[in-house]
Amino acid sequence: MDARWQWPNDQPQRLLDAFRNRTNIHAFLITGAQGVGKRTLARLYAQTILCEAEPAARPCGACGSCVRFARGSHPDVRSIEPGGNRSNIISVDAVRACTDALQRQSYEGGAKIAVIIGADFMNVQAQNALLKTLEEPPGDCVFFLTAQRRMEILPTIRSRCAWVPLSPLSIGRAEHTLNLYGLSRSEAREAAEYSGGAMGVALRYPQEIKPVRLRVERALLMVRSAEGIVAAAKELQAIIDERADAERQLRWLLLLDILEFIARDGMDKSVDIDSAESNAATQSQPLLERISRASVRTRLGLLDAVSDARRRLSMHISGTVIIESLLFDWANMRRGSISSS
Numbered sequence: 001m002d003a004r005w006q007w008p009n010d011q012p013q014r015l016l017d018a019f020r021n022r023t024n025i026h027a028f029l030i031t032g033a034q035g036v037g038k039r040t041l042a043r044l045y046a047q048t049i050l051c052e053a054e055p056a057a058r059p060c061g062a063c064g065s066c067v068r069f070a071r072g073s074h075p076d077v078r079s080i081e082p083g084g085n086r087s088n089i090i091s092v093d094a095v096r097a098c099t100d101a102l103q104r105q106s107y108e109g110g111a112k113i114a115v116i117i118g119a120d121f122m123n124v125q126a127q128n129a130l131l132k133t134l135e136e137p138p139g140d141c142v143f144f145l146t147a148q149r150r151m152e153i154l155p156t157i158r159s160r161c162a163w164v165p166l167s168p169l170s171i172g173r174a175e176h177t178l179n180l181y182g183l184s185r186s187e188a189r190e191a192a193e194y195s196g197g198a199m200g201v202a203l204r205y206p207q208e209i210k211p212v213r214l215r216v217e218r219a220l221l222m223v224r225s226a227e228g229i230v231a232a233a234k235e236l237q238a239i240i241d242e243r244a245d246a247e248r249q250l251r252w253l254l255l256l257d258i259l260e261f262i263a264r265d266g267m268d269k270s271v272d273i274d275s276a277e278s279n280a281a282t283q284s285q286p287l288l289e290r291i292s293r294a295s296v297r298t299r300l301g302l303l304d305a306v307s308d309a310r311r312r313l314s315m316h317i318s319g320t321v322i323i324e325s326l327l328f329d330w331a332n333m334r335r336g337s338i339s340s341s
């Protein structure tokens with residue numbers, strides 16, 4: 001476990017202490033927003049249960065069990081998550097393969113662990129298959145379920161799990177932690193603000209998210225005429241298209257998260273445009289300022305447009321249609337609200 005990682009309260013640590021001496025609870029549901037550390041925590045707990053060191057030293061990171069765990073090759077750990085199929089759900093077959101494996105003897109003589117990442121993506125049949133195993137769990141096995149949307153999980157499953165809700169860090173604490181990870185002061189502030197204190201998102205921000213955010217902001221600056229909308233739509237589409245099929249869904253979600261952030265937060269901070277673009281940036285500065293001063297009504301309108309885009313995306317409507325209609329909405333709202341305010 002990375003010693004720099006921090007939790008918003010002491011509940012994860014208290015449970016970790018309990019795991020060092022084993023608890024008799026068989027299932028945990030860890031919930032919270034994207035990037036708050038659900039997967040990290042599930043893995044930390046699982047590793048602690050399996051570690052061969054003295055209880056106080058678990059997880060040691062050095063024993064055979066910890067090494068196999070870190071490599072993803074521990075024979076008593078089963079992990080499933082959505083993706084891999086185009087429908088982005090966890091199917092009943094995936095759950096059955098996992099629960100069947102748990103029925104077998106432990107390879108290393110210790111506990112058997114099942115980690116279900118994105119348990120809210122199990123369809124109803126998959127959830128029912130899991131429920132059967134939770135009702136009569138095979139000997140010495142522990143389930144860790146993670147989910148963003150707790151209410152998508154059947155009440156009968158929820159009632160059999162100990163609930164571990166995770167919240168993000170405060171912005172200040174996230175910033176401090178990001179400093180420990182080597183980010184400069186300004187980088188840390190920007191990443192903390194973008195992520196809202198969700199460290200998993202904040203740590204991806206400098207390398208992975210910020211470059212995309214800058215491209216999205218530049219594209220939005222083009223939205224001043226019909227031709228501008230077409231050019232901006234092309235650029236946003238290019239952001240999606242540069243990813244292979246399997247990663248396009250995640251890229252879409254990133255794009256919509258960025259648009260939502262811009263709508264919520266305005267474009268007033270850190271439009272850090274490369275020197276190559278500095279001329280264009282200077283020319284468009286008044287527009288940026290206008291967006292940053294946008295009325296609450298405009299911002300709510302933009303958020304509506306983004307949530308509409310999310311809905312269309314989940315209905316498998318063509319990406320080009322989603323992007324263009326979002327940009328048209330954006331342009332109309334700006335005309336209707338910002339220029340008059």
Ligand SMILES: [Zn+2]
Nearest residue numbers: 051060063066
């Ligand atoms: Zn160990």
